[in-house]
Amino acid sequence: MFSIPGTGIFNNNQKIKGTVVLMSKNVLDFNAITSAGSSVSGAVSGIFGTVSDVAGSVVDGATSIFSRSIALKLISATKTDGQGNGKVGKETYLEKHLPTLPNLGAKQDAFDIHFDYDADFGIPAAFYIKNYMQVEFFLVSVTLEDIPNHGTVTFVCNSWVYNFKNYKKDRIFFANDVYLPSATPGALVKYRNEELENLRGDGTGERKEADRIYDYDVYNDLGNPDVDNSLARPVLGGSSEYPYPRRGRTGRRKTKKDPKSEAPSSSTYVPRDEIFGHLKSSDFLTYGIKSLAQNVLPRLQSVFGLNSEFDSFDDARSFFEGGIYLPTDIISDISPLPVLKEIFRTDGEQALKFPPPHVIQVSKSAWMTDEEFAREIIAGVNPNVIKRLEVFPPQSTLDPSIYGDQTSTITKESLETNLEGLTVDEALEGNKLFILDYHDAFMPYLRKINGLKTSKAYATRTILFLKNDGTLTPLAIELSVPHPGGDTFGAVSRVVLPAKEGAEGTIWLLAKAYVVVNDSCYHQLMSHWLNTHAAMEPFIIATYRHLSVLHPIHKLLEPHYRDTMNINGLARQSLINAGGIIEQSFLPGAFSVEMSSKVYKNWVFPDQALPADLIKRGLAVEDPSAPHGVRLVIEDYPYAVDGLEIWDAIKTWVQDYVSLYYASDNEVTKDTELQTWWKEAVEKGHEDLKDKPWWPKLQTLEDLVQSCSIIIWIGSALHAAVNFGQYPYGGFILNRPTISRKFLPELESEEYQELVTNPQKAYLRTITGKYEALVDISVIEILSRHASDEVYLGQRDNPNWTSDSKAIQAFKKFGNKLAEIEAKIEQRNKEPSFRNRIGPAHMPYSLLLPTSDEGLTFRGIPNSISI
Known part of the structure; x- marks a missing residue:
């Protein structure tokens, strides 16, 4: 030897x-x-x-x-x-x-x-x-x-x-x-620390493709002022005016016209291991979005024109029933990429044809009913905004020294005709009144929005009543605009009440459309992008910088980060960028992401836990005797009913897993990697909110379990609930318009006469036009799809993810619990007494069913924000 x-x-x-x-x-x-x-x-x-x-x-x-x-x-x-x-x-x-x-x-x-x-x-x-x-x-x-x-x-x-x-x-x-x-x-300590140092980098230089460096930066790469002044956008993050979560640092050069802004590029850096490349078929989907933005949609704009209109509701359904003629050269551009060929359903007739959205698969007109309008508020793609009305009239949180009196003008008398014999006070006391309130989110931006060429919008408040049969019905819609004399004079408001016939019926349908336009924009920019995609990225960066792959919490959280930085980088490049798809097809236009910054000011990490969210919105009250520790105010609230079961399963799994490695609070506080991870996630990742008193201190086992459960919930179930129903509900643009282009007509005006003689035309001239609708549905059809190799909640992509047999056993228990929940959800969807689960459109609430097949399935909870 x-x-x-x-x-x-x-x-x-x-x-x-x-x-x-x-x-x-x-x-x-x-x-x-x-x-x-x-x-x-x-x-x-x-x-x-x-x-x-x-x-x-x-x-x-x-x-x-x-x-x-x-x-x-x-x-x-x-x-x-x-x-x-x-x-x-x-x-x-x-x-x-x-x-x-x-x-x-x-x-x-x-x-x-x-x-x-x-x-x-x-x-x-x-x-x-x-x-x-x-x-x-x-x-x-x-x-x-x-x-x-x-x-x-x-x-x-x-x-x-x-x-x-x-x-x-x-x-x-x-x-x-x-x-x-x-x-x-x-023997491994040096190597463990060395790898974390490699992943952190030194914070300098432009990141290259081969890099694996995780670092933070503000959102300063959405605009492109060097191309055109109209493409300049404010830096989001790093200021009290525009607070924002941090994104992954790329280190690209600054723009010439704005030294605070980073120049966009055709390929946005994310750490190389966040890009799975040919391993994931979802790359077909994400590349499809990029191709749409850069190649296909600009060509289609020339076909439809900026002012193209639907002529009738049947014409709007032609996207799915008859298809739209496309010139041969556009077909040739689409056909080489399988994902685009599948999504656009091109064929020998040169027709662009989308799959029928679920909302019109059974009934073509159910979307117009008040019952379906109200049901989608608690069982649609944006089910977590509605609040219980506790004070009447509804109040505003806007600063009265800037915006004047913004108190609602809805009166008790206007509501009481439809309260089943109750007074407003009795309905409030009985927890029967609810509000979908977008007034404060939109009012500060309405002057800017309504100054755009194609936008005429209101800030809306909608009052809803919980009927004895457990369903909701809208009682009144308040449409408000800023006072022409100036912001300090408050709002000018119009209250619209339900009507079914004639011109008043059409005005009521339009009022609901204005509400849904607010809802669609808030959903895409706040409920979806801000609260899941953007809020998650700082935790991902902090994890890779400070929790070794040997750390148990790294192994717990890593599956819930898969592809998120990748899809977020793509979003900054093609979706939320200046002149991008969101700005083209949603009401706020150039102010879209900026608006989400204002909402982030009120983002609260602990309130992202579903029970806390429900309690905060008045949709649940604490009740230790209830199955999940809370009692729902609306018993048939599909998102909450299914979500609480998923939440409890996640938290139980996290509790079981964490208890394998931490026996006491003291072990949590002495874990150097864990403490550094959390400190940086808060103080750098969410730096603009770092001084908020509500941040968990991560000094106890309960802090650790709750914080990890929230992170997993955001990346899995919360994102699934607000993402995979986009096309099933919003693919039919009449059901979820994204733009309003005209105000309600005044009596005796020419527009009012058109509303009387041709109500469909009046409606269609008010909401999203044909080209903008095409942009919207092309993208949400991709975003609503599952990849063939998606990994769902309760699954891992490798059975050998840990050598700890006890952790493997606890994870198996988690998977079994999710299978039980799936069976219970499917059974609830068959129960006719749960009217909010099906509704007039005959769409069983399936967004929180844990598993799914590939494609456009209207169900499934992936582990992570992967699309």
Whole structure:
């Protein structure tokens, strides 16, 4: 036997057998693509032309390519190098290609590797890896077999590995073990800290594709003033005027006209491991959004024109029933990308045809009823805004020194004709009155919004009554605009009451449309984007910066971060950017995301927990004897009923998991990684709200369980509830218009006469036009879809995510509980007494059913905000 220089490992010809599973980069890695031409077909051609040589050389003759191109060095967890750090073995290369390995995933390749081993090396628990090729590959896993006195060691990697020259320090991976920082084997402490330092970076420089650095920045990349002054946008975050959660830092150059703003680019950096590339079919979906924004929709605008109109309700349904003629050149641009071809349903007749949204699949006119209008407020795509009315008349929280008296002008007399014999005071006392209140969110922006060429809108308040049969009905809608004399004079308001016939019936239908326009915009910008996508990103960044992959809380939360930074980066590039899809198709236009900044001022982290949210809105009261600790004011409230069961399952799972690693509050406070993680998530990630007293201090087990439960809830169930119903409800633009373009007509005016003689035309000339509707539904059809390889709540993408058998067992219990909940939800949807679950449109409430198939299913809770 002899010593190998520099390793301290004795070579006695004993070997450890290993299996390395990886995937080579290939042509489906859409996130690495920049446009190669002015059309989609040109871009696709550029994709294949760019990488065909690489793909061919890598896939063919895999053994010869990889065998001397990828090297690993094992790191011991039990034996040190004399300085307290784990011994590092010698560099060992991949060997034989194993294309027929059982359970090998799609496009995955496996390779043998054999490491020299001696007992003096101890138990390997980490490894360095070097990629000597110019092209990156995706490392899926490494498995070491028959370690003496130990058995198998599994490394779940799921990471892109670039040429070694791209890294200041070699890439390191750890076994799927779990250690609190204080319990980390001494031999691994250096390596654990070193990897976290690598992920944090130094906060300087422009991030490159191969980087894996997580850092914070403000939202200063939505505008593009260098192209046009009209594309300038305020920086969101870092000021009391425009507070905002932080995004991932990219370090791009500043714009010439605004040194505070970052110049947009065709490819927005996110840490490389946040981009799964060809591993996920959802990349087809996300790339579809980018292609729509940059290539297809601008072409379609020339077809429809800016002022295109629907002629009738039947015409609006033509998107789904007859299709729309498209010129041949646009068809040729769509056809190369399968996702666009599927979404647009192009065929030989050159017709653009979308799938019928669920809201009109059974009844074409149910959307017009008051019952369906009210039902969608508690069982639609934005079910968490309604509040119980506690004070009459409704009050405003706007500063009266700036906005004057904004108190509602709705009177008791106007309501009492439809209160089933009750007075307003009796209805209030009996918890029978509710309000959908968008007055304060829209009023400060109405002058700006109504100054836009295509927008004429109101700030709305809607009063609803809980009837004896458990359903809601609207009693009155208040439509308000700023006083023409100035903001300090308050609002000018008009109250519209329910009507079914003639001109008054059409005015009532229009009043409901103004409400839904407010609701659609608030939903997309606040309930969806701000409260899930944007609010989640700081927690993701802080986790990777401060919680090692060996940390139990990292393993708990990581599945709920999958793809979120990726989709958020895409959103900043194509959806919420200046002139982007949201600004084109939603009422506030250039003020869209800016409005969400004002709402963020009142965002409260603990209130994101569903029970706290329901209590805050007056939709539930604390009741220890109730199944979930709260009693619902509206018993048949589908979102709340299903959501409370999902919430409890999540919190129970988190409690079971956390208790495996923390026995006392003291262990929480002494966990250095955990405390640094939380401090930074609050003080840097949500810096503009860092001084709020409601932040949990993370000093107790309960703080930890509650905070992790909220993060998981936001990333899974809350996002599912406000995302996957977008197309089923909003795909029919008449049901969920996103823009209003005219005010209510005055009596005796020409517009009023049109309303009398042609009510459909009057309605259609008021709401979203044809082109804007096409933009909206094209995008929400993509956003409402599930990828084929989506991972749902209660599932993991790798059964070996941890080596802790107790954690595996607790997770199995969680999955079983979710299966029980799914069965209960499906049973409730069959119960005719729960009228709010089905409604006139015959749409069973299914958004919180945990599982789903691929596609547009109107159900399913993915682990994370992945689309």
